[in-house]
Amino acid sequence: MIVLGRNFVRTHLTHQDTIPLMRRAMMALSRGETIQPLRSILRMEAGRMFGVMPGALGPRGVFGAKLVSVFPGNAEQDLQSHQGGILLFEPEAGRPVALVHAGEVTAIRTAAASAAATDALARRGASRLAVLGCGEQGAAHIEAISKIRTLSEVTVWGRSFERTQAFARRMGERTGHAVEAVEQARDAVANADIVCTVTSSADPVLLGSWLAPGTHVNLVGSSYAGPVEVDHDLVANSRFFADHREGVLAQGAEFLAAREAGLIDDSHVVGEIGQVYAGSLTGRETPDQVTVYKSLGHVVQDLASAQHLYERALEEGVQASEF
Template sequence: MRFIDQDEVRERLTYELCIPLVRQAMIAFSRGETRQHLRSILPLSEGRVLGIMPGALGEHAMFGAKLISVFAGNFAKGIQSHQGVVVLFDGESGAPVCIAHAGEVTAIRTAAASAVATDALARPDAARMAILGYGEQAHTHARAISKVRKLEAITVWGRDPARAKAFAKSVEVELGLPVFVASTVRQAVTGVDIVTTVTNAREPILEGAWLAPGTHLNLVGSSGAGPTEVDHEVVVRSRFIADSREGVLAQGAEFLRAKAAGLVDDSHVVGEIGQVLAGDLEGRQSRDQITVYKSLGHIVQDLAAAKALYEAG
């Protein structure tokens, strides 16, 4: 049994490795080559859940599951919000062969998936990004998306100005580009090409009326059917593409709220990013179109990342 700890995941699961891995995993997922169930989420208490995600990379390929807790209050304590393990089983013998640190795998592969979607859906000349939130996923998304677009500047917004400033300083040093702190969400998204939401907001903080034509959005912070980071207009105005269409129809909070309000129906989720990547679905249809990639995360992304680390020794 191989154990891959947090430090090893952080060191070896680079974006240069993870971005193409996730890209291929999402294509395979949308083609029906992988197997998985919808995530099972067990609420524990306010802001604390346990998630169980089983899946297989193919009929005789590696399979496994992610067991992960999400404790929203951990960030304030300097602890990862996502804690758990990814367990890999051999596809031929059925034996468990590897356990990997799920919090670090999740942090990196989630951002890698958003980078893949940004590369497919954002305008080719997109150069300015707003990040709503300043936690771990804000850092990983800044790193990942800078790999697929030549960013000129990043603007960050968060509820705590001191933490937003600390984030800005850290990313400026790491990526060597200017990072500005916005005092409001509206200010943050004004004049940008890419918006990435990675907050713990329970109710909408971003209004669709504030978005310029041609904006691409990665909606990441809400991973269940309750919390919502954006308002109905964001959903209605956009070409709405999921990581998993089945997942979004069941657990995508932003879409579900707009549907409950009678503003959209299931056809508004036009398809999956894997279909776009495979050339089976048109992504951005015009320069002025607003595009959304709704990220819930699915187990094949985690399994593909853990498998690559395991097989590389």
């Protein structure tokens, strides 16, 4: 079995590679070609969680599981919030062939999936990006979105203005974009064409009334039923897409909260992003429409990434260990 650590993942799983990987994985999911039960989440104290995500890329494709802990407080210790591994099995004899660093894959594939959705749903000329949240996903989303749109403006907001300023400086140096830190979330999104919410907040940090017509929003930070990053108004007045309909109906916190408030029903989920990629579902209908992509993250994304990395490892002659 080959063990692929964080540095290998960071080097060989680029956004340029991962964005098309995510498109293909999500189209396969929407076509029913993959096998993916709902994830199992063990909730612990202080917002800590442990998740088990099994799946297969088709009945004869690679299969496996991601085992991952989520510790929100890790950011204060300069550690990734997601810790764990993706165990990849080959389909011929059912052998485990690779163990891949789950935290780094999660960081890259989540942002790449948002970028693919943004490419499909945002207006062609969208160039002003606002990111709410200054952690690892904030950084990854700026990098990924810049691969599918030419960004003229990047604005970031976080709960600590001092940390937001430091984040903006780092991202400006890393990407070459002018990244501006602001003290109020409302100011960050006022002129944005694209908004990404990547916080760990339990309560809304973004209100629908703040958005300009035609904005596209990626809801990313909440990955289970409970914490909500946006208010009911934004959900109810948007064209709302799921990464996976079954997952959002069961675990999409913002959708569930708006439904519980009686503002929408299940039909408000227009469909899955994979259907938009395949051309079987219309994405944006009008220039002034607010579109939303709800990201929960799915094991097919992890498995597609792990398979790509395993194949690269074989090409480079990475040695396997006995298992």
